[in-house]
Amino acid sequence: xxxxxxxxxxxxxxPDPLQTLEPVTGPTGxxxxxxxxxxxxxxxxxxxxxxxxxxxxxxxxxxxxWLVSLGPKAKLQQxxxxxxxxxPFELVVLDGPGxxxxxxxxxxxxxxxxxxxxxxLDRARLLLFGGWESASRGGGTTLQMIGExxxxxxxxxxxxxxxxxxxxxxxxxERVEVAKHQVSRCAGPPAVLGWATGNLPEPPNNPQVGMAxxxxxxxxxxxxxxxxxxxxxxxxxxxxxxxxxxxxRIVKDLPVDAIAREIIAWIATA
Amino acid sequence: xxxILVLLHTESEGSLARPALEAVGAARGLMEQLGxxxxxxxxxxxxxxxxxxxxxxxxxxxxLAVSGAEFAQSxxxxxxxxxxxxxxxxxxxxxxxxxxSRWLRALPGIAQRLNGRVDTHVTxxxxxxxxxxxxxxxxxxxxxASLTRTxxxxxxxxxPGCHAPWQGAGGPLAPERLSVELPETCRRTTVTGLRAPAAxxxxxxxxxxxxxxxxxGWTKKQAxxxxxxxxxxxxxxxxxxxxxxxxxxxxxxxxxxxEGQAVLPFMTHLNQVxxxxxxxxxxxxxxxxxxxxxxxxxxxxxxxxxxAVNLDPNCGWARGKADVLYVADAFAVMQRVNALLAERAASxxx
Numbered sequence: 001x002x003x004x005x006x007x008x009x010x011x012x013x014x015p016d017p018l019q020t021l022e023p024v025t026g027p028t029g030x031x032x033x034x035x036x037x038x039x040x041x042x043x044x045x046x047x048x049x050x051x052x053x054x055x056x057x058x059x060x061x062x063x064x065x066w067l068v069s070l071g072p073k074a075k076l077q078q079x080x081x082x083x084x085x086x087x088p089f090e091l092v093v094l095d096g097p098g099x100x101x102x103x104x105x106x107x108x109x110x111x112x113x114x115x116x117x118x119x120x121l122d123r124a125r126l127l128l129f130g131g132w133e134s135a136s137r138g139g140g141t142t143l144q145m146i147g148e149x150x151x152x153x154x155x156x157x158x159x160x161x162x163x164x165x166x167x168x169x170x171x172x173x174e175r176v177e178v179a180k181h182q183v184s185r186c187a188g189p190p191a192v193l194g195w196a197t198g199n200l201p202e203p204p205n206n207p208q209v210g211m212a213x214x215x216x217x218x219x220x221x222x223x224x225x226x227x228x229x230x231x232x233x234x235x236x237x238x239x240x241x242x243x244x245x246x247x248x249r250i251v252k253d254l255p256v257d258a259i260a261r262e263i264i265a266w267i268a269t270a
Numbered sequence: 271x272x273x274i275l276v277l278l279h280t281e282s283e284g285s286l287a288r289p290a291l292e293a294v295g296a297a298r299g300l301m302e303q304l305g306x307x308x309x310x311x312x313x314x315x316x317x318x319x320x321x322x323x324x325x326x327x328x329x330x331x332x333x334l335a336v337s338g339a340e341f342a343q344s345x346x347x348x349x350x351x352x353x354x355x356x357x358x359x360x361x362x363x364x365x366x367x368x369x370x371s372r373w374l375r376a377l378p379g380i381a382q383r384l385n386g387r388v389d390t391h392v393t394x395x396x397x398x399x400x401x402x403x404x405x406x407x408x409x410x411x412x413x414x415a416s417l418t419r420t421x422x423x424x425x426x427x428x429x430p431g432c433h434a435p436w437q438g439a440g441g442p443l444a445p446e447r448l449s450v451e452l453p454e455t456c457r458r459t460t461v462t463g464l465r466a467p468a469a470x471x472x473x474x475x476x477x478x479x480x481x482x483x484x485x486x487g488w489t490k491k492q493a494x495x496x497x498x499x500x501x502x503x504x505x506x507x508x509x510x511x512x513x514x515x516x517x518x519x520x521x522x523x524x525x526x527x528x529e530g531q532a533v534l535p536f537m538t539h540l541n542q543v544x545x546x547x548x549x550x551x552x553x554x555x556x557x558x559x560x561x562x563x564x565x566x567x568x569x570x571x572x573x574x575x576x577x578a579v580n581l582d583p584n585c586g587w588a589r590g591k592a593d594v595l596y597v598a599d600a601f602a603v604m605q606r607v608n609a610l611l612a613e614r615a616a617s618x619x620x
Contacts, residue, residue: 015409017545023413030415044546100408101415104378105387135410135546139390141378144346148382154459155346157375160539173465176371179474179540181465182344187458197539197546201525233387233420237403241413242571245590250583252597259579259596260606263556264614266577266594267480267513 004062005189006122007053008115009089010130010143011046012098013071013079015039017135023239029231030101030239040075042083045131049195051203052162053129054087060164065089066121068114070107071098073224080217085210086203091220092118096227100136101239103231108142110227112149123150125189132158132175132194140194147192155192156184161199271306272402275362275423276330277353279372280315282342286324289368289428291435294328296395296428297366298436301329303397310334311443312356314349316342318445326441334359335445340452347456349376354383355450362423364402366395369427377425386423393432402426411549411571430476431551431572471536473510473517480515481552481573482506483543485587486522487559487580489533492601499533505604507536512611516552518543518569520560543569558600560587579603 015021015038022033032038042050050067057063066089069076073095080091094114115121115128128147133140140157147155158175165171168188173181175196251259276297278290294311301309311330313321318337325333336352353376357365365386367373374390381388394405398418404426405416466472488502510517519534519541526533543550547569555573559580570576570591578588579596588595596603 017410021409021412032409103387105381108382136408138408138410139378139388140374141381141388141390144375144379145382148379153347153350153455155375155379158371174371174375175540176344176464178476179467179472182371183462183465184345185460185462197542235418235420237398237416237418239408239413239415246576246593248589248592249594250589250597251594252583254596254598256598256602256606259598259603260610263577263579263596263603263607264610266575267554267556 004060004064004125005056005127006125007057007063007065007127007129008118008121009046009050009053009065009067010111010128010146011050011067011069012043012134012136013040013069013075014043014135016041022241025239030236031099035099036072036075040079042079043131043134043136045133045135045195045197047083047131047202048198048200049129049131049193050083050089051087051200052195052198053127054089054203055200056127056162056164066092066118068092068094068111070094070096070111070227070229072096073221077221080221082205084213084217085205085207088209088213091213091217093220093224094227095224096229098136100134100138101231101236102137102229103234104137104139104142105145106229106232108145108149110229111142112146115146115150123190126150126152127189128152128192130194132196143192143194150190152190152192154186154190157194158196159193159198160196162193272304272363273308273310273361274301275310275312275357275360275365277312277356277365277367277373277377278314278321279349279370280313280318280321282316284315284317284320286321287370288435289370289430291437292430292433293366293368293428294325294436296433298329299433300364300366300395300397300402304400304402310360310362312353312360313337313445314341314352314356322443322445324440326443327438328436330443332360333443333445334448336448336450343461344372345459345461346376346379347459348452350379350383351450351452351456353377353380355448357384357423359446359448365423365425367425367427369429373427377427381423381425384423386425387419387421388425388427389417390427392426392428395426395428410545473536474540475514475516476550478514478516479553480513481518481550481555481570482509482513482515483518483520483555483557483560483570484523484534484537485520485558485560485580486526487561487600489523489526498601501601503534503536505601505608506534508608509604509611512608512615516550517541518548518550520544520569521546557587557592558604561585
């Protein structure tokens with residue numbers, strides 16, 4: 001009898017958060033200025049999902065982790081040089097646009113189809129992981145749609161903790177309003193978990209893991225299927241940067257007591 | 271002509287929370303702008319009668335409800351089944367719902383089931399050229415877009431705090447109760463409860479007037495060459511206690527705590543604001559010891575009045591982003607602030 005979990009992590013790439021972003025409008029709609037030149041990173045919350053997946057796989061013998069990623073192949077290759085050193089996984093690549101202005105409905109369809117065709121994937125043991133939102137579109141909608149495509153109705157969003165019970169059930173903590181966590185018990189896989197930050201720190205780089213991963217990652221990149229993803233029926237009337245430059249009053253050389261009184265007076269005003 | 275469904279869920283005691291009433295306000299506003307459109311209310315919850323009786327005057331032509339013990343839980347399978355039934359019964363072309371954790375989890379899947387589309391974190395809805403248009407942010411609140419869609423149904427989840435709540439009178443509007451058969455697969459998950467910090471450790475208060483943002487500077491060596499983590503914790507908690515402000519933290523500070531460095535033990539990732547954290551809405555924000563550029567500054571994108579205390583007059587967190595920057599030692603300033611607040615609390619007439 002097979003044991004362990006088959007964990008599929010959906011995670012794209014996003015511009016490095018330290019980069020300045022500027023929207024531009026091209027023939028296919030909005031995008032980012034010099035998008036292909038911007039350094040990219042694995043989407044932060046998808047990264048947390050990947051680390052949680054690897055942690056779970058380590059605990060449950062017979063488990064396996066796949067990272068399914070949609071993005072420009074060349075950018076994915078750059079990002080994988082770093083990500084591959086973190087935890088063991090098998091990469092599944094879809095070569096296509098990875099920006100924030102694509103349509104999650106279309107992204108979900110191609111990702112679901114790709115997951116369906118992963119060789120050896122046991123959907124009865126499937127845990128579909130991902131970030132609860134991306135740092136690009138930021139919708140938090142793709143995972144649920146993939147879950148629907150795959151017929152999974154046990155879905156969780158904003159997950160910070162997953163604990164496997166002795167009976168195989170899953171205890172899941174999801175972020176809800178007012179800094180609380182909702183505690184749920186799910187009978188077991190298949191399930192969809194959109195991860196928030198979780199509880200694990202970013203794993204240190206491990207060159208041995210990196211070398212083992214890269215042996216499969218390079219072929220995966222080479223045979224990446226092109227994915228046609230757009231935004232049919234969606235029209236962006238405008239995309240703009242916020243105009244939030246403020247005239248900052250710099251207060252220097254004011255005694256601490258005066259600053260404190262000024263702050264208190266400001267807080268007190270309606 | 272659109273059929274606008276405002277889809278709400280009740281709270282555990284059967285009432286409607288403020289985000290639900292904001293969604294009603296947004297839906298009514300859109301209906302008024304789109305001539306000839308109609309409004310339908312959908313309710314999901316353990317008990318919906320009390321909520322239904324408050325919505326009679328909202329202008330809805332119909333009120334559809336799915337209720338019962340199975341629908342009291344905030345659970346994907348049952349929420350999705352209820353929402354799907356209501357959307358189909360209403361013949362909705364536009365669905366407006368509050369962006370609560372419950373609906374953010376369930377409704378994107380409904381868009382898939384109905385072959386519709388969904389937009390979350392919507393901050394504005396209006397009619398443009400006779401069709402609905404929404405605005406929302408991309409790249410973690412770093413750019414704003416206005417968009418329209420041709421596909422229907424279009425599910426729109428509005429962020430709390432962006433629309434005025436509907437405040438009309440209740441009245442008679444008989445709910446049409448829908449029966450939803452749940453297969454056994456919908457009962458694989460059970461909600462067992464909520465976990466919350468102890469009352470005295472609750473530092474996140476979404477309704478607070480003030481957001482207090484603590485940066486990693488609180489954990490750095492001070493002028494005497496020592497780290498004053500304990501003092502920092504006392505100053506911050508003291509300020510929160512005296513002002514009932516909500517606490518936010520920069521990523522670097524939250525990460526320090528997460529890595530086991532017990533610098534500010536009450537600071538968790540739930541407090542994090544910025545690029546990979548929350549972007550809370552408060553009328554005022556006071557940032558202390560925060561440093562950084564755009565990725566962190568998005569954390570107070572929706573803070574109306576902003577002030578900052580730190581030692582660097584050129585800090586990217588504050589310059590051009592804050593209204594006032596006090597160039598001073600935050601330890602000294604907050605100690606004095608707390609002392610003055612404590613004095614006032616002790617003698618309220620002063």
